[in-house]
Amino acid sequence: MGSPLSLLVVESDTQEVFRLIREIKTHGFSPLYQVVSSWKDWEERVVEEDWDAIVCSMDWQDGKTPQDLLSDLREKKLDIPFIVVAKEAVLGNALQVMRAGAADIIEYSSLFRLPLVLERERRELVYRREKEITTNYLGDSLREIQFQKFALDQATIVSITDASGIITYVNEKFSIVSGYRKEELVGHSHRILKSDEKTLEEWKEMWEVIQKGRVWRGEIKNTKKDGTFYWVDTTIVPFSAQDGSIFQYIAIHHDITDRKLAEDQLTHDAFYDSLTGLPNRALFLVRIEQKISEYNLSSKGFPIVVSVNIDNFKRINNSLGNGSGDDILRIYAKRIESVSGSNATVTRLGADTFAVLVVDFLSLNEANDFANKLLDYLKEIIPYNGYEIYLTASSGIAAFGMAGKEAEDILKNAEIAMFHSKESKIGTVSIFSQTMQEKIHYQLEIQNDLKKAIERNEFVVYYQPIYDLKEKEIGHWEALVRWKHPKKGLVPPVDFIPMAEDSGLIVPLTKYVLDDSCLFVNEVSFVTDKVSVAINLSAEVFQHQNIFHWIVDVHNKTGIPFSSLQVEITESLAMKNMNETIPILSNLRDLGVKIALDDFGTGFSSLSYLEKLPLSIVKMDKSFLNNVVPGSKEALLLISIIHMAHDLGLKVIxxxxxxxxxxxxxxxxxxxxxxxxxxxKPMALQEAKEFMQNFKPIS
Structure with missing residues (x-):
């Protein structure tokens, strides 16, 4: 039979209660417990028994918070260990509960700690109650009982000093905890324990209290003989002679090191990145505010923030795994620290983004030189498990004043500048400007209006003709969606397509383009019976895996032949997951739908996957036409691509x-x-019909 334990569980989820009790039982306890699921339950049951501990979930909700429960315990003068269990996402809030008096915080992924903490808190509860009895007894019996009898209580750490603070007695527990033999302690003051965390002013206040004959209570951090430290909750009771003078002091100490370490760890987790050990965003903002205050007072140490983001870092996680990705991030953190110097503050803002707060530069040009030097260093090869990892990074710079006067604004604008670098040319540095801010505002407005645009049918599909050089006719068209914004006019696709992909709105938008393209085929078929429309597919739509069913459904509804439809995919989409890509494309090809590889030459351009994919057409990017003259290298490359595609049975656009x-x-x-x-140029439906009626072959 396990060790008995009287437990009050504050939890609304029955499954979580069973999970907690099961964890406790597996560690040898035999818990007798009651469950509190409402404030009314709490009021009735908290006073029913002399509970060994209370376990409270941060998710418990009944109009009251864990802090309210702690306040109620204080009002009822109940000394019961209060242990909080919380999810990782709310550990920051749990820290407030710790400060409100909770004994410990346990994250759900670390429930194995719960039985250990319960055992520790039950033991400490016994200690506290024995200590309270001892302390009260001492206070009541100062003039009646010899002080030596009270120092024999082995449940607490006891020391006795004379009026000047020289140690005259320590019990065995004092020696065990401190690591000093009794002979090494007696005759010395408590300074031997190097309690340096308190200021001289705080020690002075303590002495003033006890020299006036009053009891002092507080927490002290002491140093053991081996150099490690421990925390004690201390009560110092002064003894006075008949003339009122103090002649000695009894100090009763209780070891609270475990609780203090838990508090310190929780504080560290709230302000430091668990992966790299660097300050996190919250602490970084505090450091920026500190430097702003110092600069405003002395005009020295001009605060500049440099934001750094690793380019295309997802490919590391995708190819080597998240564990390897974490290792690379730690290496990056060390590299950034080594270049930044001791006066800088380096932070990991999250994922693959870092930032550096520098105060040693007098101009943005100096900061720009620093950022470029940093990016050059970060580009150096990283040897890792037999691989040579090459990564670039993009950076943005924001300075106090020009980019804002508050920490949040400066950091935000440094990130805006960094994103500007990634959009313009990865691996470069950009200094924040008002133009970037205006662009962000524009993008936010576009993003907010995007969903409404779909609901309000503000999109229109334009069609660009494709000329067949052999047949000398127009037989193919590409569907290109356009947004007619009611206030901004025609919004370029480059401004809204990426946002539609990020938000998932690209799925209904592509469905709209497909439906409109089928109407286009029916309309134009009255002019020519040779017509097909190409529809661009993004990765989001492709992963949705509904494109096959969409095309079958639209064929059944409109009657247009499958051969009148063509889907265009990019190289990056094709390479993303070949095991899923090939079966879907093969099913579409079997129906008669043409498959085109768009923007060929801008990605990996691997012949091996060109052979594997069920393609019909390769579309060469327009960059291949730059500087092409007969006999040039560019011309030879162009000819090679065309011949290669023909050898594979593919047509070239x-x-x-x-x-x-x-x-x-x-x-x-x-x-x-x-x-x-x-x-x-791309044109609307009616214009396209007129174009077809009037089209003449190009000679």
Whole structure:
């Protein structure tokens, strides 16, 4: 039979109660417990028994908080250990409960600690009650009983000093805890324990209290003989002679090291990053505020924040695993610290983003030089488990004054500048400007309006024709969505497509484009019976895996042939998960839907996956047409790509064709189709029908 334990559990979830009790029983306890699920239950049951401990969930809700329960215990003058269990996400709030008087905080992933803490708190509860009895007894019997009898209580740490503070007696427990032999302590003052955490003023106040014959209570941090420290909750009782003079003091100490360590750990977790040990965002903002205050007082130490984000870090986690990713982040943290110097504060803001607070620079140019030096160092190869890891980083700079006068504003603007670098050219440094702020506001407005735009049918699909060089006719079109904003006018796709992908709105938007494209096929088929429309698929839509069912449904509803539809995927989408990509594309191809690889040449451009994917068409990015003249290296590359695609049985579309010279070259190089402003800009449905009726082959 396990050790009996009287327990009050404050928890609304029955399953969590069973989980807690099961954990306690597995460690040899035989708990007798009651469950509190409401304030009314609490009022009735907290006074029913002499509970060994109270275990309270941070998720318990009945209009009262754990702090309210602690306050109620104090009002009822009940000394019961109060232990809080909390999820990792609310540990910051749990810290307030600790400060309100909780004995310990236990995270749900560390429930194995609960039985250990219960045993510790039960033991400390016995100690406290014995100490209270001892202390009260001492106070009542100061002139009646010899002080030596009280020092024999082995449940507490006891020391006796004379009026000047010289130790005249310590009990055995004092020696065990401190590591000093009795002979090494007697004859010395308590300074031998190097209690340095209190100021001289605090020690002076303590002496004033006890020299006036009053009892002093407080917490003291002492140093053991081996150099480690321990905390004691101390009560010092002065003894006075018949003339009123103090002639000696009895100090009763209770070891509270475990509780203090738990508090320190909780405080550390609230302000430091658990992975790198660097200050987290909360502490970093405090440091910025401190430097701002110092600068305002002395005009020295100009605060500048440099934000740093690792480019494409997800590929490390995806390829090597999250554990390896964590190792690389620790290496990055050390590198940033080594370059930043001792006067800087380095933080990990979260995920793969860091920041540095510097105060040694007199200008933004100096800060810019520092950021570039930092990025150059971070680019150096990282040897790791047989791999050579190469990563770049992008950076943003924001300075006090120009980028705001509050810590939150400066840090936010440094991150804005960093994101500007990533959008412009990864691996570079940008200094915050008001233009960036305006761009962010614009993007936020676009993001907020995006969902409403779908609901209000503010989107329209434009169609760009694709010219068949061999047949000399228009047989293909690409569907391109446009947003007609009621206030901002025509919003470019580059401004809203990424946001639609991030928010998941790209899924209904793509469905809308598919439906409209089918209407387009039916309308244009009256002009020509050779028509197909290409629809761009983002990774989000593809992963949704409904595109196959969408196309089948729209075929059944509209009757358009599957061959009139073409889906375009990017290289990055194709490479993301080949095991899932190939079956979906193969099913679409089996229906007769054409599969095109868009923007070929801007990604990995691997021949091996070109062979594996069930493609029909390769679309060459317009960058391949730059500087192309007969006989040039660029021309040879262009010819090679076209021949390679033909050898694989694929047709080639050249994008971005804008002049007749490019047209003639592509015709000579046996390119299959061209798309670009030379043929026509994207156009609405009615304009497209008129274009088809009036179109003449290009000669």
């Amino acid at each position: 050249a994008e971005g064709v804008e002049d007749k010279t490019q047209f003639d070259l592509l015709a000579d190089y046996k390119c299959d189709m061209i798309q670009g402003y030379l043929i026509a």
